Amino acid sequence: MLPEACEDHGVPGTRDGARQRKVIHIDMDAFYASVEQRDHPELRGRPIAVGGSRERGVVAAASYESRRFGVHSAMPSVTAKRLCPELIFVKPRFDVYREVSLQIREIFLDYTPLMEPLSLDEAYLDVTENLKGIEYASRIAKEIRKRIWEETHLTASGGIGPNKFLSKMASDINKPNGQYVITPEMAQDFVAGLRVGKFHGIGDKTERRMNRLGIFTGLDLRSKPADFLQQHFGKAGQHYYWIARGVDERPVQPDRIRKSIGAENTFASDLTDMDELRACLDPIIEKVWSHCERTGVRGRSVTLKVKYADFQQITRSQSTPREVGSREDLGAMTKALLEGTFPLPKAVRLLGVTLSNLQNDRDDPPLSSERQLSLGL
Template sequence: MPATDPDHTQAALSSDAPLKPTRQRKVIHVDMDAFYASVEQRDNPELRGRPVAVGGSRERGVVAAASYEARRFGVHSAMPSVSAKRSCPELVFVKPRFDVYKEVSLQIRAIFSEYTSLIEPLSLDEAYLDVTENLKGVEYATQIAREIRTRIWEETSLTASAGISVNKFLSKMASDQNKPNGQFVITPDMAPSFVAGLRVGKFHGIGQKTEEKMNRLGIFTGLDLRAMSIEALRQNFGKSGSHYYWIARGIDDRPVRPDRIRKSVGAENTFERDLSSYEEMTEVLAPIIDKVWNHCARTGIRGRTVTLKVKYQDFQQITRSRSVQDEVQGRDGIARISGELLAGLFPMPRPVRLLGVSLSGLNTEADEAVTDDGPQLSLGL
């Protein structure tokens, strides 16, 4: 059987592949609906029904979250606040309250823990749950998802959406289908056609740059991705190529990991031409810092250590770090420390081909917290 045959199992193809589970898993992805904005609308009746953006309204501000009323105008997370206001003149900006979001997230996490101990938080507003063996002995994962969503509403006055399937990738894709306040099931029989019709940019874990590279290779949909050999994908995307090969077939053997803790958050960029001047480097650092801060703003993560990564023309790599006592204060704090670390390296011995910025010593290391119903599955999901 050829390696590109979608029926060829991962374990049969590769000796170092993870073993296929002997029992069909039941995985739920729970995703809170417009979490930060919904909390603000819940706590302030004057904001209900209005377009709301959580984030800074100043010139260099960024939207951390947008209500569904704001999304109708094209406002979305990580969008510059100036652009958001231009798209929606009636937009109301609200300062983030991460202490409140974390408190609510812990309430939701407590609900999850009544059903399973296998909970993998992705951020304050979403998590995977493995309910193959659940604490309440409920047969159907769809019923568990429905009960959890009802409990969340009753205890927090917030809505959640859920995706149910046999693995993490498919459940994540499913949770987007009936948002807000709905759930969706992808059965094993549905998986191949569902994935085949997806644009690769919709795949969880495939960002804009990877999507653009795939498009240049003629890969636009899951069906196109499935047509690629595993060797070709590894050649073009390194270790990630194997993962893309399997998710194009709806196969994802990654376990739900309750001990998953993010140690750092960072971004980097390799330049089309090598850079030599401080002015050039500070200019290209700005969007890198934006990416780091956008993730922090979206997830509530904060950290104490900023690290600057520099890769020279000859591929030699160095890092420089600085820590503060409490936590780095906002995007401006990350930018200030990064700029000072960069300035300390001048004059540069060689031109620079890559710069990166990361934030570590995260608050998650000590206390990480945790977004029309689908058909009931006869095969036990």
């Protein structure tokens, strides 16, 4: 690892010369799988996958032992089992994962109030000014990781950089149970050598579009003018222009309000019957509404996701002037959207329901930021 003192040299990486922030990205190592191995000693050292083992199941998390065989999250369970015949499937326990996540967040808050959770297992911390008065962000990251191990018996990896983009990239370098510093001086060279598909926020489709335009690396991306990138990628083009230069001015946002609540289910066999599909919607709707009841959150837009047997996906949405006020209203809107997809062009593999345009009808503090809640049916 680089010398810790390197981290706090000069402050390039901003557009206006403002004081450079110090940002840490903490990412738990194989979080769900590691919790299961911690709580079940007989699983330690063995290849496990958290998720359903049935034919239509999907891997939610893979232990490092199973990753050696090529198993990874979002992989169909049948594929994972074929790659690793000794794979052990474990049913997810999201209530336990959330409890552990909250325990870890309490550790973060001992160092800074500027903590932005991204999901149950990762968060950004702005430690430019920190509650412990520790000079170097790398030392804070090391201390946090040590406390996580002592208090949860789980390991975490850390990335330290002058902004969110670079700290996120850095946290992947020395996984698992390590950390890495990208100094401001390193930023442009580091980004230049990355394949664009490795950039946080650039998915497979965008990478393919970039490749067709002759953009394969960060250096290629940096060679394109801003108007070219905006022409081909819209508003995101400006973001790509700056991150290719190691610049990311997005602040760490504590208590960012969740934008949507969603749940989905992949069926054991493909469905074509309307009555069966309506029945399968009920537990999904119940999951979403239970979260609304528990948190006091209400929304005005309902979206139905339909994934067909060939993996083609469509969405249908409806918005109302007022918040959806009851489970019955949510159910009626969702099922009306489902009826609008009939007659079906092909069998259905998955249904999902999302509630967005959220409002909080209580006086509680805003919800912590998490990506769309996956309720793991």
